[in-house]
Amino acid sequence: MDATKKGIGKNLEEKIEHDLDVPKETFANVASHLPFANLAKKGNDTFVIEVDLPGVSKDDIELIVEDNILTVKAARKMKKEVKKDDYYLCESNFGIISRSFVLPEGIDLEKVDAKYENGKLIITLEKEESRKAKKLSIK
């Protein structure tokens, strides 16, 4: 009786562990494709998004705004003449990188500015002129 109980317990444990492998792997994959980002606010009307994209060529970065969601898509490629097998230590993640940001209300899409320098993408967003905080003079 006790033996069967133990057996069931062990089986259950193994099954749970096995079933957890799939989500674990999925999460690891998802996480590896998320670049680090820093968000800043300059004054009341300017927002800055910094995304770490080391080893990515400028041409392999895509910026898309849909509704109020800004998506950065990039691909980190290996050098043409290099294969993955040539590496004997590989800590970086190669392949597709993607991250989305929800934009604050009233961003002027015509004024979105993005520059890529030293492996960092810097996106500057500005509020629409009509939404900017204004100082009113008192007469």
Next chain:
Amino acid sequence: MTRYNPYQDSQVRKGFEMLNTIMGNLDAAREESAIASFIPAVNTRVDDDAYYIELDLPGVKKDDIEITTEDNILTVSGERKMREELKEDDYYKVESRYGKFSRSFTLPEDADVENIHAEMKNGVLEVIIPKRKDIHQVKKIEIK
């Protein structure tokens, strides 16, 4: 009153010494973690001509990187600083790590230390260590 037991006394002292060592180690670990808050990812590869070390250093300026060799150890160190355009208070979410970093590599026997060079592109530093060709030269010795 108990009899003086030198053994017991030394046990107590040993206990204190152990505690001190543990505390000392904790302090050292804390200092180390402050230095190692940013650890660049490293990729290494080799081909027929050279060894290649790539380090991910996004946002690090060339002037803030130092490459040194001592004996057969190559060390890349430097500091990842925040952008000067913004103040630290302007950030409301920071995921990147900043601070001093250092990574060391043991050079293989056939590394041509004199001709090591490095390139920085798109936030990745590539250190190229050419292989010395003359190391396995076979010398024939004539018998007179």
